[in-house]
Amino acid sequence: MAAIETGGLTKAYPRVTALDGLTVTIGDGVTGLVGANGAGKSTLIKILLGLLPATSGEARVLGYDVAAQGAQIRALVGYMPEHDCLPADVSASDFVVHMAQMSGLPHTAARERAADVLRHVGLAEERYRVMGGYSTGMKQRAKLAQALVHDPRLVLLDEPTNGLDPAARDDMLELVRRIGHDFGISVLVTSHLLGELERISDHVVVLDGGRMLRSSATSEFTQSTGLLLVEVFGNRADHDRMGQALVDAGLAARPHGDLIEVEAADPAVHDVIRDLACDLELGLVRMQQHHRRIEDVFKEGEAGSVQPV
Amino acid sequence: MSSPSDPRVAPPRGVIHDIGYRPYAGPRLGEGQVAFSLFLTGLRNCFGLGRSGKSKVLPLLLLVLMVLPALILVAVMVQLKMDQQLLPYARYAMVTQLLVSVFVAAQAPALISRDLRFRTITLYLARPLRRSTYVLVRLASLTAAVFILLVAPLLVLLLGGLLADLSVWGQVRGFLEATAAVLVLAAVLACLSALVSAVTTKRGIAVAAVIVVLLVSYTVVSAIQGISVDQGNDTLGQAVGLFCPFTLIDGLQHWVFNAPPSTPAPPEGTGIGVVFLIVTVLVLAGSVTAMLLRYRKAVSV
Numbered sequence: 001m002a003a004i005e006t007g008g009l010t011k012a013y014p015r016v017t018a019l020d021g022l023t024v025t026i027g028d029g030v031t032g033l034v035g036a037n038g039a040g041k042s043t044l045i046k047i048l049l050g051l052l053p054a055t056s057g058e059a060r061v062l063g064y065d066v067a068a069q070g071a072q073i074r075a076l077v078g079y080m081p082e083h084d085c086l087p088a089d090v091s092a093s094d095f096v097v098h099m100a101q102m103s104g105l106p107h108t109a110a111r112e113r114a115a116d117v118l119r120h121v122g123l124a125e126e127r128y129r130v131m132g133g134y135s136t137g138m139k140q141r142a143k144l145a146q147a148l149v150h151d152p153r154l155v156l157l158d159e160p161t162n163g164l165d166p167a168a169r170d171d172m173l174e175l176v177r178r179i180g181h182d183f184g185i186s187v188l189v190t191s192h193l194l195g196e197l198e199r200i201s202d203h204v205v206v207l208d209g210g211r212m213l214r215s216s217a218t219s220e221f222t223q224s225t226g227l228l229l230v231e232v233f234g235n236r237a238d239h240d241r242m243g244q245a246l247v248d249a250g251l252a253a254r255p256h257g258d259l260i261e262v263e264a265a266d267p268a269v270h271d272v273i274r275d276l277a278c279d280l281e282l283g284l285v286r287m288q289q290h291h292r293r294i295e296d297v298f299k300e301g302e303a304g305s306v307q308p309v
Numbered sequence: 310m311s312s313p314s315d316p317r318v319a320p321p322r323g324v325i326h327d328i329g330y331r332p333y334a335g336p337r338l339g340e341g342q343v344a345f346s347l348f349l350t351g352l353r354n355c356f357g358l359g360r361s362g363k364s365k366v367l368p369l370l371l372l373v374l375m376v377l378p379a380l381i382l383v384a385v386m387v388q389l390k391m392d393q394q395l396l397p398y399a400r401y402a403m404v405t406q407l408l409v410s411v412f413v414a415a416q417a418p419a420l421i422s423r424d425l426r427f428r429t430i431t432l433y434l435a436r437p438l439r440r441s442t443y444v445l446v447r448l449a450s451l452t453a454a455v456f457i458l459l460v461a462p463l464l465v466l467l468l469g470g471l472l473a474d475l476s477v478w479g480q481v482r483g484f485l486e487a488t489a490a491v492l493v494l495a496a497v498l499a500c501l502s503a504l505v506s507a508v509t510t511k512r513g514i515a516v517a518a519v520i521v522v523l524l525v526s527y528t529v530v531s532a533i534q535g536i537s538v539d540q541g542n543d544t545l546g547q548a549v550g551l552f553c554p555f556t557l558i559d560g561l562q563h564w565v566f567n568a569p570p571s572t573p574a575p576p577e578g579t580g581i582g583v584v585f586l587i588v589t590v591l592v593l594a595g596s597v598t599a600m601l602l603r604y605r606k607a608v609s610v
Contacts, residue, residue, distance in 0.1 A: 083428055089360045105333070
């Protein structure tokens with residue numbers, strides 16, 4: 001069963017259409033939801049939680065209908081909002097226990113789970129301090145802890161890396177990856193930064209203006225392109241000599257930054273490059289497969305243009 | 310954390326092992342028990358319990374100040390071997406109304422505005438509890454907190470009265486009547502102050518607004534009552550009592566229980582008495598409805 005299924009999901013406000021006939025299926029593991037600000041990511045999450053009625057279309061979360069079975073969904077789903085949502089005068093420990101109880105856990109179980117989850121998100125002694133004095137990184141961790149404390153089957157994480165410095169960002173991404181892969185909880189994580197999601201998600205859904213631009217496995221975005229990157233030891237002139245030699249040998253070669261990009265549909269091209277470098281008496285530093293990054297897909301202007309090799 | 314795949318690093322002794330993520334397979338309680346848990350937490354929070362140290366100071370100080378006069382009154386009564394309470398049960402709430410007002414003005418925003426201002430409300434709404442249940446439970450917590458503040462000194466008076474060998478029936482009756490009245494008063498104060506707090510989400514403004522509603526309304530009402538009694542205009546004096554929560558409930562208990570009034574112009578006669586009852590019901594129903602509407606509409610999650 002898919003974690004999330006939507007069919008023709010539309011949310012129209014008087015002035016703007018936030019979601020426009022969105023049909024998407026999201027499975028287990030970590031799914032990244034990408035889109036610019038205002039692409040409809042947060043609206044989708046609110047509809048999935050049963051907090052906002054859709055104008056038309058349908059959506060099911062964990063097999064429950066969002067329009068009729070919101071309470072069942074909210075019992076099984078954890079939600080980490082994008083914005084601040086922590087009261088300043090309560091400690092993280094007390095707050096997470098309280099939130100566990102709000103999800104129906106008995107008091108003793110709530111205390112145990114809260115301690116466990118706070119350890120997993122990496123809040124140590126500071127859990128006993130009031131949250132008003134927390135750094136952004138600690139607040140994000142506390143927000144994540146309350147989303148996990150009732151052992152949900154699916155968590156919706158809205159921009160969990162917002163406002164974090166690079167080190168904290170890496171920690172948070174690693175945590176999200178562990179939730180999806182080690183904890184066995186399905187994750188839908190939104191971001192407007194593609195590079196982040198590439199590292200942790202199995203599947204990426206791209207939203208643009210409330211429509212789905214693309215939905216595919218991350219490996220499809222970043223698959224091998226049939227291009228080789230070649231680097232030779234030497235200066236710019238040496239690179240140019242190597243490039244010219246490749247072109248003269250009848251290969252499609254072009255500069256790619258400080259490297260040379262060679263189209264290599266046939267494995268024999270590897271030998272040709274090696275021999276050419278040898279003939280020119282240039283040191284061959286590396287020859288590697290050119291993998292795309294998700295960004296490259298967008299730079300091409302048309303997200304669907306990636307062709308399988 | 311040491312990497313287990315690195316054989317060069319000897320495993321440190323006494324290390325806490327990461328036992329990994331443990332799923333929860335235990336029971337999940339229904340809406341009723343979740344609501345009760347929210348009620349208890351809200352009630353504790355009203356007295357600063359489970360919150361920061363300094364938020365305990367004011368509510369607990371006010372509770373002590375509320376009980377202190379009752380202790381003194383009982384001590385004096387026992388000392389002088391009097392045959393009745395110095396202050397009737399029914400009048401205690403009115404005499405201590407300043408303390409009650411400060412408590413309500415401080416704690417209603419702490420309970421209601423806090424969730425809206427820090428947007429914690431989103432987290433509650435993302436859980437199984439329904440919006441309306443959340444609102445009603447918050448009102449119940451606040452009502453219970455105000456009720457505890459109001460009923461604690463009455464208990465002291467009752468114990469003192471019984472120890473001083475006053476008529477048991479008379480004391481218990483006075484206590485029960487006053488308890489019923491302060492329960493209604495607590496509900497009215499809680500609903501009104503919660504509504505003000507829900508509309509003005511800034512805590513400071515909410516505190517000031519509740520103070521204005523409670524204290525200014527009382528000052529105006531008692532001034533007009535004083536003047537109208539002087540002028541011999543009883544109808545105006547009685548009717549104006551409707552416009553302050555304290556005089557409203559004082560009038561209601563005078564009409565229902567024939568309790569000793571604390572205002573110069575209590576409602577006399579069935580007609581005005583029924584009006585007091587209707588207004589009380591309308592205030593309660595109206596503010597609860599307004600609260601429900603406010604949360605349905607204005608909470609953008």
